[in-house]
Amino acid sequence: MTNQKIAVQDTYADDIAICYGCGRNNQHGLHVRTFWDGEIGHATFMPRPEHTAFLGIVYGGLLASLIDCHSLGTAIGAMYDEAGRELGSTPVITCVTGNLNVSYKKPTPMGHELTLQTRVKELTEKKAIITTELFADGIVTVTGEVIAVRVPSRMVTGNTD
Numbered sequence: 001m002t003n004q005k006i007a008v009q010d011t012y013a014d015d016i017a018i019c020y021g022c023g024r025n026n027q028h029g030l031h032v033r034t035f036w037d038g039e040i041g042h043a044t045f046m047p048r049p050e051h052t053a054f055l056g057i058v059y060g061g062l063l064a065s066l067i068d069c070h071s072l073g074t075a076i077g078a079m080y081d082e083a084g085r086e087l088g089s090t091p092v093i094t095c096v097t098g099n100l101n102v103s104y105k106k107p108t109p110m111g112h113e114l115t116l117q118t119r120v121k122e123l124t125e126k127k128a129i130i131t132t133e134l135f136a137d138g139i140v141t142v143t144g145e146v147i148a149v150r151v152p153s154r155m156v157t158g159n160t161d
Contacts, residue, residue, distance in 0.1 A: 005035075006035075006087060007033035007034055007035055007073070008033075008034045008035075008036055008041075008073040008074070008076050008077045008087060009022045009023070009024060009032065009033055009034060009069075009073055010024065010033070011087045011088030012024075012088075012094075013092065016094070019069065020065070021065045021066070021068060021069030022034075022069035022070075022072075022073060030045065030062070030065060030066065030069070032045065032065075032066060032069040032070050032073065033073075034069075034070050034073025034074055034077065034118075036073070036074060036077025036078065036081070036087075038081060039119070040117055040118065040119055041070060041071075041073060041074030041077060041078075041116070041117070041118035041119075041130075041132075042115075042116070042117060042118075043066070043070045043073075043115075043116040043118075044113050044114065044115050044116070045066055045113070045114045045116070046113045046114070047062065047108075047110055047114065049110075051110075052110060056109055056110050056111075057107045057108065057109065057110065058107075058108040058109070058110055058114075058136075060102075060104055060108075060142075063102070063104070063108060063114075063134060063141075063142045064100065064102045064144070066114065066116060066134065067100070067102055067116065067132045067134060067142065067144035067146065068097055068100050068144075068146060070116045070118055070132060071097075071100075071118055071130040071132050071144065071146035071148060072095050072096075072097065072130075072146065072148050074118040074119075074120065074128075074130050074132075075095050075120070075123075075128035075130050075146070075148030076093055076094060076095055076148075078120045078123055078128060079093045079095070079123070079128065079150065080093055082123060093150065094150070094151060095127075095128070095148040095149055095150050095151065096148070096149055096151050097146060097147070097148065097149070098127065098146075098147035098148065098149040099145075099146065099147040100144065100145075100146050101144060101145045101146075102142060102143070102144045103142065103143045103144070104141070104142055105140055105141055105142060105143060106139065106140075106141045107141065108134070108136045108141040108142060109136055109137065112136045112137045114134055114135065114136055115134070115135040115136075116132055116133070116134050116135075117132070117133050117135070118130055118131065118132040118133075119131050119132075121145070125150070126149065126150050127147060127148060127149050127150060128147075128148045128150075129145065129146070129147055129148075130145065130146045130147075130148055131143070131144070131145050132144045132145075132146070
């Protein structure tokens with residue numbers, strides 16, 4: 001069921017693809033794109049000058065946002081896989097953040113493409129525990145753990161049916 005050619009976020013319905021972190025329909029957003037290969041969620045991101053915290057250092061809040069959205073994308077990809085379904089097939093599988101824990105190991109330097117690698121630590125029908133490593137120039141600078149909670153798609157779209 002895994003398809004690394006399609007980003008998980010590219011399968012989100014237009015009306016919910018507005019998240020600042022990963023929504024393709026948010027023109028000012030970060031546009032995080034997660035590629036799930038069946039074992040690891042992969043993403044890359046190039047910080048822009050406005051993502052600076054201190055001279056030459058990436059803003060920590062941005063790094064937490066990258067980990068958050070990428071972890072949810074990984075959880076959703078893994079849940080589709082576990083169900084034996086194609087990404088984006090209905091009924092839609094979607095998650096929200098139940099918990100986000102980020103540890104800053106070293107300052108993350110500007111001027112490097114950031115790479116995120118995410119693994120599923122635990123997966124049930126209702127939640128996933130996801131661990132992420134964020135690399136800058138091959139060095140782990142941030143780690144994170146996210147509890148992704150599965151919610152009915154109607155909660156996200158506002159549909160009360």
